[in-house]
Amino acid sequence: MKTDDILLELKSHVAFLLGAEPEGIAPDQPLHLLGLDSMGFVDLLVFIEKQFGLSLMNSGLSQDDFASLSVLAERIAGAQRQ
Amino acid sequence: MKVPSSPRKRYLGGADWCVAALRHGTLETTGRPSSFHVAVFVEGRFEPALLQRRFQEYCARFPLLWGRAARCWCLAPYWKIPGDVGDRTAPYRLVEDFGAATSENVVRWIEKLANDPDRLRDCAVALDCLQGADSAAALVFSFDHLLFDAAGAERFIDLFCRYADGRAAPSEFPDPRAPEPAHLDQWGKRFASGQKLNRAMRELLPGATANLDLPEDAGRRPFRFRLLSLDAQESRRAQEQAFATAGYLMFTPYVLATAAATFQPRFARRVAPGADFIITVSTSRLRPPGARAPHFFFNDLSFLYFGFPMAAAGARDALARTLRDQMVAQVKAGMPAAIEDANLLMRILPPRPFWKFMFTFFRNRLSSFALTCLGDPLLKATTVLGCPIRTHVHLPVIPVPPGLGLILNRSGDSYHVVLSYLEGILPEDEIASLLDEFRDRLLNGAPAAQ
Numbered sequence: 001m002k003t004d005d006i007l008l009e010l011k012s013h014v015a016f017l018l019g020a021e022p023e024g025i026a027p028d029q030p031l032h033l034l035g036l037d038s039m040g041f042v043d044l045l046v047f048i049e050k051q052f053g054l055s056l057m058n059s060g061l062s063q064d065d066f067a068s069l070s071v072l073a074e075r076i077a078g079a080q081r082q
Numbered sequence: 083m084k085v086p087s088s089p090r091k092r093y094l095g096g097a098d099w100c101v102a103a104l105r106h107g108t109l110e111t112t113g114r115p116s117s118f119h120v121a122v123f124v125e126g127r128f129e130p131a132l133l134q135r136r137f138q139e140y141c142a143r144f145p146l147l148w149g150r151a152a153r154c155w156c157l158a159p160y161w162k163i164p165g166d167v168g169d170r171t172a173p174y175r176l177v178e179d180f181g182a183a184t185s186e187n188v189v190r191w192i193e194k195l196a197n198d199p200d201r202l203r204d205c206a207v208a209l210d211c212l213q214g215a216d217s218a219a220a221l222v223f224s225f226d227h228l229l230f231d232a233a234g235a236e237r238f239i240d241l242f243c244r245y246a247d248g249r250a251a252p253s254e255f256p257d258p259r260a261p262e263p264a265h266l267d268q269w270g271k272r273f274a275s276g277q278k279l280n281r282a283m284r285e286l287l288p289g290a291t292a293n294l295d296l297p298e299d300a301g302r303r304p305f306r307f308r309l310l311s312l313d314a315q316e317s318r319r320a321q322e323q324a325f326a327t328a329g330y331l332m333f334t335p336y337v338l339a340t341a342a343a344t345f346q347p348r349f350a351r352r353v354a355p356g357a358d359f360i361i362t363v364s365t366s367r368l369r370p371p372g373a374r375a376p377h378f379f380f381n382d383l384s385f386l387y388f389g390f391p392m393a394a395a396g397a398r399d400a401l402a403r404t405l406r407d408q409m410v411a412q413v414k415a416g417m418p419a420a421i422e423d424a425n426l427l428m429r430i431l432p433p434r435p436f437w438k439f440m441f442t443f444f445r446n447r448l449s450s451f452a453l454t455c456l457g458d459p460l461l462k463a464t465t466v467l468g469c470p471i472r473t474h475v476h477l478p479v480i481p482v483p484p485g486l487g488l489i490l491n492r493s494g495d496s497y498h499v500v501l502s503y504l505e506g507i508l509p510e511d512e513i514a515s516l517l518d519e520f521r522d523r524l525l526n527g528a529p530a531a532q
Contacts, residue, residue, distance in 0.1 A: 031331060032321075037457035038334035039365045042413045049414075057410055061329025 001080060006052065007073035013047050014040075014069065027070045030063075052076050092161045093264045094151065094228075096425025097381040099159060099433075101227050102151065103440055104481035106433035111482045112504065113301045114199045115226075118478030119192045120235055122221040122243075122461075123183065126469035127213050130176045133467055136246040137209050141172040143255060146379065147206045151228065157430045158264040161229070161380075173201065173208035173224075180212040183220040188212060189307050189477065195224050196305045196479050202226045207238070219469065229379055232476055232491070233366055236460035237378035243463035243471070256377030265426050275423035282417060283443070286389040292349045292357035292450045296483060297506030305479045306505050310517040312524075314495035320524045327527075328402040334455045335409055337524070338363060338388060339402035341453055341488050342395035344520045348512055349392060349450065359395060361388045362449040365418070366457060384418035387449070398523065452480050452487030459492050478502060488520075 007027055014031075015022040017040045025034065031041065049055050054076055059065060066072055094102070108116045141147055145164045152162040181187060191212060195201055201208055206226035213219035225235050244250040297303050312320060324336035342359055349359075363386045388408055394401050412418070428436050441448070461474050473493040477500050480487035485504035490497055501517055508516075522529040 035458040036331060037366075038332055038409065038455070039413070040457070041331040042410050045410065046414050057407070061332065061406075063325055063330045066330050 001052070001077065003073050003077040006076050007069060009051060010044075010048075010069045010073055013044060017043060025069070027073075028068045030068060031066055048072075048076065052080065054079050090163045090165065091154070092146065092163060092380070093154070093262050094159045094161060094429065095265070095380060096422045096427075096429065097231075097383040098228060099429045099436065100385075100425045101381055101383075102159070102433045103428075103436040105227060107437040107441070108479070108482045110434075110437070111296065111300050112303070112305075114197060114305070114479075115202075116479040116481050117196060117202055118225050118227055118230075118232070118235070118476065119195060120223045120225070120239060120461075120474055120476055121185075121188050121192060122223070122239065122466065122474045123185070123188070123472045124219050124221065124466060124469040125472060126217055127219055128211055128467055128469065130178065130211065133211055133246070134174050134176070136467065137174055137242070138171050140242050140245050141205070141207065142167045144379075147172060147229070148204060149206075149229075153432075154264065156264055156266055158266055159429050160264075170204070172205045175208075175210045177210065177212045179214060180219075181214040182216055183212050183214060183218045185309055185311065185475070188220045188222065189309050192222055192477050193304060193306055195222065196307070196477070206230065218472075221466065227381070227478070231381040231383050232454070232456050232478070233382065233460055234378035234380070235476075236474075239474070240461045240463050241378070243461075243466040246467045247463075247465055256379070269427070272423045272427040275420040276427055278415075278420045279417070279424045280443075282412075282415070282420075283387065286387055287358070287360060287444070290354055290357040291360045291444075291448075292353045292392050293448070293484060294349065294352060294450075294486060294507050296485060296504065300482065300485075300504060300506070303505040306503055306513075307477050308501040308503075308513060308517050309475060309477075310499040310501075310521055311473075311475075312497045312499070312521070316521075316525055317492070317495060317497045320497065323525065323527065324402075327399050328406050332402070332406050334363065334365075334453075335405035336402045337455055337488075337490060338405050338453050339395070339398045340520065340523045341451070342390075342401060343398040343523055344516060345451060346392060346395040348508055348516070353392075357392055358389055359392050359450045360448075361451060361453055362386075363388065363453045363455075365455075385421055386412050386418065398527065448483050451484050454478070454487070454489045456489070456491040459494075461493070473498070476500065480504075 011022045011025045014034060015025050018035050045056055105115050145167050146161060148170055149161045149163045151159055153159050201224055206229040208224040210222040223239055241250055241254060321333060324333045328336040364383050365386060366382060386409060388405055464471055475498045476489050476491045478489055480502045482504055486507050487502050489500045519529045
C-alpha cells in the first residue's frame with residue numbers, strides 16, 4: 001500500500017475519532033495537538049493493527065515514533081515493504 | 083421492531099440508563115441524586131439583569147431541559163420533551179455579596195448545591211452567578227447527569243458564552259428532537275454482549291474487591307469536594323512524566339496508576355489484605371462510523387474497568403504500563419461497545435431493579451473508586467458577556483457507592499484535579515493530605531519527604 005493511501009486512511013480514522021472532517025486533520029501536527037486522548041490513541045493503535053497488520057503496542061510508544069500522522073504512515077509503509 | 087418516533091420523544095441510550103441506575107442508587111443511599119457542576123471563573127463583573135435574561139432566553143430554546151424520563155409502550159425508556167417552555171424558567175440565582183470568588187469559596191458554594199436535592203427538580207440545568215466587590219466572578223452551572231455528560235455540558239456552556247456575546251450562529255443550535263431509534267432490535271447480539279461483559283468481569287474480579295465502608299449515617303453526610311489546580315508548567319511536567327512512564331498519549335493509565343498509589347495506604351489500613359482494586363473509568367464513547375454527530379444532550383459515555391492487586395499499586399510505573407495494556411486489551415476486545423450494548427438491553431428494567439442487578443452483578447462490591455480524565459476542552463469560548471474567562475473546573479458528585487473519585491479536566495494549558503467524596507468515607511486529615519500527595523506523585527513519581 002502506498003504511503004499516501006495509508007495517510008488517507010489514518011486521517012479518515014482520526015477525523016472519525018475527533019468528530020471532524022478528514023480535510024481538517026493536519027498530517028504533520030503532533031497527535032496530542034490534534035486532540036487525541038488516551039482512549040482515541042488506543043483506538044488508533046487497534047485500527048492500525050487490524051487494518052495494516054502492524055502491532056505498535058510493544059514498540060515502547062515513544063513520542064518520536066508518533067510525531068505526526070505522516071511519520072506514522074511512513075512507518076507503516078516501511079513495515080509493509082519488509 | 084419498528085417503533086414510531088416523535089419529536090417529543092427521545093429514546094435514552096444504554097449509557098443514559100446506566101446513569102439513571104447509578105443516580106437511583108445514590109438517591110436511595112444518601113437522599114440526594116448525583117449531579118455535576120462546572121464552575122467558570124471570569125475576570126470582571128456581570129450586569130445581573132442582562133446575564134439572567136440571556137440565560138433564560140438561551141435555555142428557552144431547549145424545551146427538553148424541562149423534560150423527564152418516561153417509558154414507552156415498547157418498554158424502551160425515553161425522554162419526554164414538553165411542547166413548549168411556557169412561562170417556566172431555569173433556576174437562576176445571583177449572589178452579589180459573595181465576597182472574593184476564589185476557588186476555595188466557590189467550591190464551598192458548590193458543596194451546598196450538590197447537597198440540595200431540589201436544585202434540579204424541574205429543570206436539568208441551573209446557574210448561580212457569584213460575584214462580590216472585587217473584579218472577579220464565577221458562574222456555576224449545575225447539570226442533571228441524565229441529560230448531560232461532561233463533554234455535552236462543556237459544549238452547552240461554550241454555546242451559551244457565544245450566544246450571550248451575540249456570536250452564536252443559528253446553525254450552531256442543535257436540534258435534540260431529531261428522532262433516534264429505540265434500539266429494540268438485535269436482541270441476540272445484545273445478549274451476547276452481556277455474556278461477554280459477564281465473562282470479562284469474572285476474570286477481572288477473581289477475589290475480594292477493596293472497598294471503603296460508607297459511613298453508617300450516609301444519608302446525613304454531605305458530599306464534599308477538594309480542588310487541586312496545576313499551573314501550566316506543572317501540567318506540562320505531568321504530561322511529560324505520563325508519556326515517559328506509560329507511553330505517548332497514555333495520560334489516563336498514568337493518572338490512574340498515580341491515583342491508585344496515592345489511595346493504596348489509605349485502603350490498606352481499612353480493608354482485608356489481598357483485596358484487589360477495581361476501578362471504573364468513564365470515557366467518551368467511541369461512536370460507530372456513520373453515527374450522528376454528538377450534540378450536547380444525553381450521555382455519550384462508556385466505561386472501562388481496571389483490576390489489579392492492591393499491592394501492585396506500590397510499583398506505580400509498572401502499574402501504569404499494566405493498565406495501558408488492560409486498556410488496549412479492552413478496546414481491542416470491543417468492551418466499550420459491549421457495555422453499551424448490554425446496557426441497551428438492561429433498559430427494559432426500571433432504574434431500581436437495574437441498580438439492584440448491577441449491585442448483584444458486581445457481587446455487592448462495585449468499584450474501589452472512580453476516575454474520570456476529560457479529554458480536550460470543548461469549552462473554547464474566551465469571554466462571556468464581555469468578561470474574560472480565566473478557567474473552568476468540573477465538580478461531579480460520584481455515585482454512592484463508592485462515593486469516592488477523582489476527576490481531571492483541562493482548561494487552557496492547565497489541569498484541575500477534583501477529589502469528590504462523601505464525608506466520612508475517609509477521615510478529613512487523610513483527605514487533606516491526599517491531593518498534595520497525588521500532586522507530588524503526578525509530578526515527581528513519589529511523595530515529597532514528610
